[in-house]
Amino acid sequence: MSNLSEAYRDTPVHLHHIIPLDFHAVDSVPESHEWPHSDVLRPVIDEISIPLVDLKDPNAQKLIGHASEDWGIFQVTNHGVPLGVLMDVEFEARRLFSLPVKEKLKVLRSPEGATGYGAARISPFFSKFMWHEGFTIIGSSSVDHAKQLWPHDYESFTDVIDVYQKKMKELAHQILLLLLKSLEISEEDITSWAASTHDSNNGALQLNSYPCCPNPSRAIGLAPHTDSLLLTILSQTHDSSALQIFRDGVGWIAVAPVRDALVVNVGDLLHILSNGRFPSVYHQVIVSEKEHRISVAYFYGPRTDAQVAPLSRIEVPIYRSLSVKEFIGIKAKHLDKALSFVRI
Ligand SMILES: C=C1C[C@]23C[C@H]1CC[C@H]2[C@@]12CCC[C@@](C)(C(=O)O1)[C@H]2[C@@H]3C(=O)O
Ligand SMILES: O=C(O)CCC(=O)C(=O)O
Numbered sequence: 001m002s003n004l005s006e007a008y009r010d011t012p013v014h015l016h017h018i019i020p021l022d023f024h025a026v027d028s029v030p031e032s033h034e035w036p037h038s039d040v041l042r043p044v045i046d047e048i049s050i051p052l053v054d055l056k057d058p059n060a061q062k063l064i065g066h067a068s069e070d071w072g073i074f075q076v077t078n079h080g081v082p083l084g085v086l087m088d089v090e091f092e093a094r095r096l097f098s099l100p101v102k103e104k105l106k107v108l109r110s111p112e113g114a115t116g117y118g119a120a121r122i123s124p125f126f127s128k129f130m131w132h133e134g135f136t137i138i139g140s141s142s143v144d145h146a147k148q149l150w151p152h153d154y155e156s157f158t159d160v161i162d163v164y165q166k167k168m169k170e171l172a173h174q175i176l177l178l179l180l181k182s183l184e185i186s187e188e189d190i191t192s193w194a195a196s197t198h199d200s201n202n203g204a205l206q207l208n209s210y211p212c213c214p215n216p217s218r219a220i221g222l223a224p225h226t227d228s229l230l231l232t233i234l235s236q237t238h239d240s241s242a243l244q245i246f247r248d249g250v251g252w253i254a255v256a257p258v259r260d261a262l263v264v265n266v267g268d269l270l271h272i273l274s275n276g277r278f279p280s281v282y283h284q285v286i287v288s289e290k291e292h293r294i295s296v297a298y299f300y301g302p303r304t305d306a307q308v309a310p311l312s313r314i315e316v317p318i319y320r321s322l323s324v325k326e327f328i329g330i331k332a333k334h335l336d337k338a339l340s341f342v343r344i
């Protein structure tokens with residue numbers, strides 16, 4: 001078992017917060033999933049776009065450095081992941097989520113576990129449930145799960161996941177190096193961080209499913225949150241702007257998908273490493289009546305025993321040093337308040 005799974009073991013989640021609704025069996029939104037209008041129908045700005053960076057641009061390092069500082073989120077093109085690979089994962093994700101509930105429950109996440117089928121881990125922090133089901137993969141956890149779901153035909157799933165994880169890990173590593181270089185820190189720090197992420201097997205892949213919803217004005221796909229690790233790479237092969245980010249002084253902004261582009265966002269650990277220069281972006285997902293949306297998120301992290309502390313030699317640190325495992329524990333208990341517990 002990977003350490004990232006171990007890091008979640010101390011904060012078990014109750015089963016009723018793990019088992020998703022049988023979305024196909026309902027024709028209206030049950031009270032348990034009915035959010036106040038004010039939470040769902042927030043004013044959203046469509047006219048502003050998050051930065052878009054061509055990774056082959058000679059200025060890519062500077063551009064994503066600025067984007068991370070200013071926004072904490074950007075999209076990248078020319079990222080080297082073939083569209084076919086993105087489509088293959090989406091296809092396999094759809095195959096998984098369209099299985100009957102009885103089948104999906106065979107690979108239900110356990111209360112102390114991190115991998116498998118279930119509701120989002122942030123679910124216990126909200127009084128209403130989300131219009132969402134997920135499948136989390138860490139390391140090779142999907143092999144056993146796929147064998148349970150498709151005993152004679154699991155390889156197309158595991159092969160596609162394997163290729164995707166490798167591609168994402170490479171890309172995440174490349175982007176992390178560019179971001180660290182843009183922070184004006186020492187070569188030693190860059191080298192040691194590069195090593196602590198590259199040899200580690202601490203990425204997680206999350207397949208997200210947002211089924212069609214009979215009343216999208218009362219349901220939430222994924223409630224507002226920040227991602228915990230260093231950075232997240234998100235693939236959304238559909239055309240609707242379901243992902244929204246919160247920008248200080250502006251409000252909620254819809255992230256319009258760009259064909260062939262991947263969305264990259266800063267997570268809490270990179271926020272700490274950068275001493276707050278890169279904000280970990282607050283985001284949420286809305287649902288639709290007609291479209292069953294699938295997204296695939298890759299979370300890139302350092303080894304869980306690594307110490308994370310602000311890297312800059314110039315500024316006074318505003319966060320204390322802590323291990324990844326310790327941060328995951330704090331986040332699992334305090335969610336949005338986690339960073340304030342790390343502040344000096
Ligand atoms: C490595 C990770 C990152 C996790 C936890 C664990 C596995 C699943 C990830 C997500 C995916 C859905 C949103 C989120 C907020 C959630 O509930 O589970 C993510 C969370 C985090 O970024 O904190
Ligand atoms: O589905 C999306 O667009 C975002 C998913 C997300 O925020 C997550 O998996 O952490």
Ligand SMILES: [Fe+2]
Nearest residue numbers: 225226227283
């Ligand atoms: Fe997220």
